[in-house]
Every structure is written in structure tokens, then in C-alpha cells.
Amino acid sequence: MFFRMVKGALFRQRGKMLMIAFTIALGASLATAMLNVMLDVGDKVNQELKAYGANIRVVPQGRAVISQMYDVEGEENAQSQYLAENELGNIKTIFWAFNIVDFAPFLDTQCTLNSEKENIKVTGTWFTHHLSLPTGEELDAGMVSLRSWWEIDGTWIDDNKDPNVKEAMVGADIARKYGLKPGDTLKLSCGKKAENVNIKAVFSSDGEEDSVIYVPLALAQMLSDKKGLVSSIDVSALTTPDNELAKKAAQKGPSSLSKSDYETWYCTAYSSSICYQIQEVITNSVASQVRQVTESEGSILEKTQLLMLLITILSLIGSALGISNLVTASVMERSKEIGLLKAIGANDGPISGLILTEIIITSIFGGIIGYFVGLGFAQIIGHTVFNSAIDIKPMVIPIVAVLVVTVTLVGSLPAVKMLLGLRPTEVLHGR
Amino acid sequence: MSLLEVKNISKIYGSLKALDNVSLKVEKGDWLAIMGPSGSGKSTMMNIIGAMDKPTLGQVILDGKDISKESSKSLTQIRRDKIGLIFQQFHLVNYLTALENVMVAQYYHSIPDEKEAMEALERVGLADRAKHLPAQLSGGEQQRVCIARALINYPEIILADEPTGNLDEANENMVIDIFRQLHKDGSTLIVVTHDPEVAEVAQKTIVLEHGKVAREVINNEK
Ligand SMILES: Nc1ncnc2c1ncn2[C@@H]1O[C@H](COP(=O)(O)OP(=O)(O)OP(=O)(O)O)[C@@H](O)[C@H]1O
Numbered sequence: 001m002f003f004r005m006v007k008g009a010l011f012r013q014r015g016k017m018l019m020i021a022f023t024i025a026l027g028a029s030l031a032t033a034m035l036n037v038m039l040d041v042g043d044k045v046n047q048e049l050k051a052y053g054a055n056i057r058v059v060p061q062g063r064a065v066i067s068q069m070y071d072v073e074g075e076e077n078a079q080s081q082y083l084a085e086n087e088l089g090n091i092k093t094i095f096w097a098f099n100i101v102d103f104a105p106f107l108d109t110q111c112t113l114n115s116e117k118e119n120i121k122v123t124g125t126w127f128t129h130h131l132s133l134p135t136g137e138e139l140d141a142g143m144v145s146l147r148s149w150w151e152i153d154g155t156w157i158d159d160n161k162d163p164n165v166k167e168a169m170v171g172a173d174i175a176r177k178y179g180l181k182p183g184d185t186l187k188l189s190c191g192k193k194a195e196n197v198n199i200k201a202v203f204s205s206d207g208e209e210d211s212v213i214y215v216p217l218a219l220a221q222m223l224s225d226k227k228g229l230v231s232s233i234d235v236s237a238l239t240t241p242d243n244e245l246a247k248k249a250a251q252k253g254p255s256s257l258s259k260s261d262y263e264t265w266y267c268t269a270y271s272s273s274i275c276y277q278i279q280e281v282i283t284n285s286v287a288s289q290v291r292q293v294t295e296s297e298g299s300i301l302e303k304t305q306l307l308m309l310l311i312t313i314l315s316l317i318g319s320a321l322g323i324s325n326l327v328t329a330s331v332m333e334r335s336k337e338i339g340l341l342k343a344i345g346a347n348d349g350p351i352s353g354l355i356l357t358e359i360i361i362t363s364i365f366g367g368i369i370g371y372f373v374g375l376g377f378a379q380i381i382g383h384t385v386f387n388s389a390i391d392i393k394p395m396v397i398p399i400v401a402v403l404v405v406t407v408t409l410v411g412s413l414p415a416v417k418m419l420l421g422l423r424p425t426e427v428l429h430g431r
Numbered sequence: 432m433s434l435l436e437v438k439n440i441s442k443i444y445g446s447l448k449a450l451d452n453v454s455l456k457v458e459k460g461d462w463l464a465i466m467g468p469s470g471s472g473k474s475t476m477m478n479i480i481g482a483m484d485k486p487t488l489g490q491v492i493l494d495g496k497d498i499s500k501e502s503s504k505s506l507t508q509i510r511r512d513k514i515g516l517i518f519q520q521f522h523l524v525n526y527l528t529a530l531e532n533v534m535v536a537q538y539y540h541s542i543p544d545e546k547e548a549m550e551a552l553e554r555v556g557l558a559d560r561a562k563h564l565p566a567q568l569s570g571g572e573q574q575r576v577c578i579a580r581a582l583i584n585y586p587e588i589i590l591a592d593e594p595t596g597n598l599d600e601a602n603e604n605m606v607i608d609i610f611r612q613l614h615k616d617g618s619t620l621i622v623v624t625h626d627p628e629v630a631e632v633a634q635k636t637i638v639l640e641h642g643k644v645a646r647e648v649i650n651n652e653k
């Protein structure tokens with residue numbers, strides 16, 4: 001009988017119940033959309049901030065020490081002059097791997113163009129290099145995202161399918177000087193080796209790079225006879241702004257820290273601890289912070305997240321108020337029915353059970369619809385604001401479920417309680 | 432011992448005495464009509480007898496038990512077990528069919544029994560309307576569903592507050608006929624009415640005025 005009553009209430013008053021479910025769906029969709037966007041905004045902002053380039057440079061020990069001490073370039077020990085290309089993937093295996101958003105290796109060499117005399121800096125690098133890491137993670141690293149602000153005339157080199165493509169991207173200054181344009185063929189002569197390359201693009205970075213020619217790493221290795229070697233690595237990492245502890249570790253070295261300080265430092269994403277960890281995985285390397293903007297990156301991220309959090313909380317409160325209002329009103333509307341049930345002998349428990357069951361079924365129905373509609377909203381927000389899809393976070397489901405159930409219960413319980421307090425005579429004889 | 436004995440009850444709202452020292456006895460199988468002008472305290476009286484309200488002063492002894500000081504929880508139980516209520520405004524649950532409206536009373540009383548509920552509807556001539564919702568029934572039919580619901584748990588007393596107030600002549604007669612049948616079957620009936628025709632079919636009529644019993648009329652058996 002109980003289910004017959006619930007069924008009757010739900011199906012024979014479809015219009016009314018759908019109205020309530022609709023409001024709940026609206027509230028739930030708002031909550032779902034905002035929560036999903038909020039939880040994903042960190043990643044989205046990271047991706048945007050990545051556009052501002054690298055902030056950590058990794059160089060071989062020999063080069064770092066010699067250039068610091070003598071300011072000359074020695075060649076005596078190739079081991080300490082170069083880093084191994086095959087160790088690059090290790091960067092994504094450090095403790096703070098998740099904070100490493102991108103990186104690219106470089107190998108510099110000097111070449112002449114066509115029949116000209118002047119030596120030009122030719123740098124081999126990754127453009128989009130697909131890495132399958134031992135952790136199972138997949139990553140596209142390289143200049144395409146690390147230098148996303150370059151203005152390109154032509155198209156990026158695609159070294160992913162074929163790392164040995166004979167192509168080049170020419171800096172705007174050189175292109176102007178030698179009258180080069182995309183589509184031209186260019187002869188690079190570097191010491192004993194020479195190669196004809198196809199110009200894919202002319203780029204403008206408004207910096208020193210405009211007088212560099214970039215080629216795929218494999219090509220530079222071949223031209224300079226440095227197979228499997230790279231001369232530096234640019235890493236873009238999200239870091240926590242430095243504090244006293246980080247400064248101390250950076251100045252006096254991590255060994256000067258007490259054991260617990262060391263642990264705190266190691267397990268915080270300070271640039272110095274990330275550098276330290278990179279050194280641990282790349283043989284004979286020295287990693288150092290080259291750009292201080294990480295601080296503002298951190299605070300921009302924090303501020304965006306705070307803003308999103310506030311908007312989300314406000315929208316949750318808004319939908320909670322809307323839902324509980326309607327639920328309260330819909331329960332109050334039933335005063336006559338509740339009075340009647342009491343008059344024919346129903347106790348408070350069964351009456352509340354009946355009404356709450358109906359409300360909860362309605363809210364679950366509305367909540368599920370709202371959840372999926374909300375996912376749609378989230379994608380619309382993602383595409384209009386970030387030009388990319390929002391990742392769906394499963395943890396939003398329990399949050400929205402708890403929210404909807406709590407809000408509907410909070411909305412209906414006081415109303416039910418109030419109605420149970422009424423004596424049947426007060427509602428039945430419409431005085 | 433009388434089935435119902437009302438002893439010197441008063442119901443006082445502020446300075447207004449809705450009932451003023453009223454006494455009354457109803458025996459098992461009696462059919463009593465209560466008449467009186469509007470505001471004379473008829474509904475107040477019915478609510479107190481029907482265990483929906485408590486008197487300010489005095490005692491109501493139903494089936495040997497004083498119900499004038501019971502908690503609202505045990506009053507609910509008394510209503511459920513002993514009393515069948517019929518209202519002027521019918522008061523059916525609008526999302527349940529006629530049959531289900533009858534079964535609701537069974538459900539809160541003990542266990543719903545569809546067959547028995549159907550028989551109750553047959554007694555009031557509504558077997559063919561069992562699957563209709565209240566909105567699909569005429570006023571008279573709705574009132575008959577109410578009667579079926581009031582009867583379903585074999586109450587000690589059936590209380591009807593202006594059961595024909597919203598009905599036309601034909602439906603009124605139908606309701607009177609049902610009451611006659613109930614009386615013949617031994618049910619105890621108390622009916623509040625403005626309508627002398629409804630009152631005179633009862634055995635006895637009490638007239639209330641200003642919360643007091645003004646007079647009692649014994650109707651001749653026909
Ligand atoms: N809850 C209440 N609070 C205050 N006064 C009340 C209350 N209920 C009833 N009264 C008053 O008590 C008096 C008797 O009311 P009651 O409803 O019993 O009259 P009645 O005889 O049923 O009238 P009618 O024929 O119009 O239904 C009226 O004057 C009414 O205003």
C-alpha cells in the first residue's frame with residue numbers, strides 16, 4: 001500500500017512532481033557544472049600558464065662549472081659536457097612529476113647557410129615529442145607548447161611521426177637577412193657534415209631566438225656528430241613560491257637541513273626541490289631556476305581557484321535556497337492531505353515516511369538529470385572560456401548527491417514537522 | 432453502560448464559550464442528529480467526540496474510557512480504532528483512486544485488503560467507479576467514497592459533519608439511504624446537519640444554541 005501511495009503521488013501528480021524535479025535538476029546541474037569547472041580550472045590555468053615558457057634550465061655539470069669559473073668552453077670531457085637524451089623521460093618520474101608541465105631538450109651547433117660565410121646558431125630540439133613513460137603516462141613534450149607564443153608564418157615541424165625529418169624553423173631576423181621564407185630549401189653546412197632542409201616556418205619570438213634556426217634534435221645530433229646527446233633542457237614546472245626553508249635549502253644545499261625540514265622541503269613543490277629532484281634523475285646535471293614568474297603563476301592559480309570556489313559556493317547556496325523553497329512550498333500545500341491522514345488514524349512516523357520518500361525519489365530523479373545536464377554546462381563553459389573540454393571529475397557525483405539530498409531534506413523536514421504539529425481539525429474544516 | 436457519554440463539557444476559546452456545559456449519552460446502535468444555527472458549536476462537539484480535539488472542561492467517555500485528557504498520540508489510535516469520520520468537504524486523497532482511498536484507512540488501521548475495500552464500495556454503490564480518481568467523481572460519489580472509507584474498519588461510532596451540505600437532493604437521498612442501512616445493521620451514527628429532512632430520519636435530534644443544548648426531539652419511528 002505504501003508503494004501504491006508513493007506511486008500514486010508521483011505518477012498521478014506528474015506535473016507537480018516534474019516541476020519539483022526540474023527545479024532540483026536545475027540546482028544540481030548548476031552545482032555539477034560549477035564543481036567540475038572549479039576542480040578542473042587548476043589544470044586549465046596550468047595549461048594557459050605553460051604558454052609563458054620554461055622556468056627551469058638543466059645543463060651538464062661540466063658546462064655549468066666551467067662557464068662559471070673560466071667563462072670558456074672546454075671540450076676535454078664529453079661526459080660532463082652533455083646530457084643523455086634517453087634520460088629525459090626520467091624528469092616525469094620525479095616526486096613532483098605532476099608539476100612538470102612540459103620540457104624540451106636542446107643541442108646547439110654552428111652552421112653556415114647555403115653559400116654564405118657567417119656562422120649561424122642551429123639548435124636541435126623536440127617540437128612535439130610523444131613520450132610513453134614507464135609509469136604508463138603519455139605526454140607530448142616540446143616547443144609547440146613550450147613556445148606557444150611564437151608567431152608562426154608556416155606550420156610547426158612535426159617530429160613526432162618521423163623524428164628524422166629534414167625540416168627547419170627559421171628565426172625572423174635570419175629570415176629577413178637572407179631572404180628566407182617557408183617552403184624554401186636551405187643548405188646547412190656544419191663542419192664536416194651538411195644537409196638540405198625544407199623551411200617549414202619563419203617564427204618571431206621578439207627575443208634572441210629570432211636569430212636561431214631550430215631543427216629536429218636528431219638532425220642536429222647528426223650534423224654535430226653528437227648522437228644521443230643534448231646540451232641543455234628547458235623545463236616548465238609549477239612551483240610553490242619560495243619561503244625561508246626553500247631559500248635556506250637553495251643557498252646552503254639540502255644537506256644543511258634537519259631531517260624533518262628536509263622531508264618538508266623535498267615534499268613541497270619549491271623550485272629548488274624540483275631542481276634537486278631533476279638532478280637526481282639526470283646524470284651529471286645541474287638544474288637551476290631561470291625565471292621567477294613561478295611565484296605569480298602560483299598566485300594566479302590560487303586566485304583563480306579561490307574565485308571559482310567563491311562562485312561555486314554562491315551558486316550552491318543559490319540552488320539550495322531555490323530547491324528548499326520549492327520543497328517547503330510543496331509540502332505545505334499538502335496540509336489538507338496530512339490532516340486527513342491524521343484524522344483517519346495515521347501516526348506521525350508513517351506520514352513523514354510517505355512524504356519524505358516521495359521527495360527523495362523526486363530529488364534523486366531530478367538530481368540525476370541535473371548531473372548530466374550539468375556536465376553539458378561544464379563543457380559549454382570549458383569551450384567558451386578555455387577552448388577545451390572540462391575533465392569530468394567523479395568526485396563531483398557524491399558531492400552533488402549529498403548536496404541534493406541534504407537540501408531537499410532540510411527544505412522538507414521543517415515543513416513536515418510543522419504540518420504534523422497541526423491538529424486535523426485546523427486543516428479539515430476550512431474555516 | 433453507554434457507548435458514549437459526554438459529561439458537562441465546555442470548550443472555551445478566549446471569552447467565547449463554543450460549548451457550554453453540554454451533557455449527552457449515546458447508546459450502541461443509536462442514530463443521533465445534531466442541529467442548530469451556524470456557530471452554535473456543532474462542529475466543535477463533533478471534533479471532541481471524534482477524538483480530534485479536547486474539551487476545556489468535562490469528560491468524554493467512549494467505550495468506557497475517558498478520552499478527554501489523552502495525549503494526541505493515543506487520540507490518533509482511538510480515531511483509528513473506534514471512529515469513522517465523514518466530512519462536508521469529502522476530503523479524499525486526490526492522487527489515489529476511490530478504491531485506494533478506502534484502502535488507505537485499512538492501511539493505517541491494520542493491513543489493506545483490496546477485496547474488502549471493494550465490498551465497501553459496493554455497499555455504497557460505487558463498485559464500477561473503483562478505479563476513478565476523486566477529480567473524476569461527482570460530489571455525491573466522492574461523499575459515498577468517504578462513507579465507504581469511514582465504514583471500512585468497523586468503527587464503534589460513525590461521525591458525519593454535514594455530510595449532505597454539498598450535495599443535491601438525489602445524492603442526499605442516496606446518503607440518507609446508506610445511513611438507514613447502516614442503522615439497520617446496528618451501526619452507531621451521529622450526524623450534524625442543517626437539513627430537517629436529514630435530521631428527522633434519525634431517532635433523536637439535539638438542537639444546540641450558543642453552545643448549549645436547547646432542546647431534544649424524539650422522532651417517531653417510521
Ligand atoms: N479554533 C477556534 N478558535 C476560536 N474560536 C473557534 C475555534 N473553532 C471554533 N470557534 C468558534 O466556536 C464557535 C462554534 O464553532 P463551530 O464550528 O462548532 O460551529 P458550527 O455549529 O459547526 O457552525 P456551522 O454550522 O457554521 O458549521 C464559533 O463561534 C467559532 O467561531
Ligand SMILES: [Mg+2]
Nearest residue numbers: 473474475592
Ligand atoms: Mg460546523
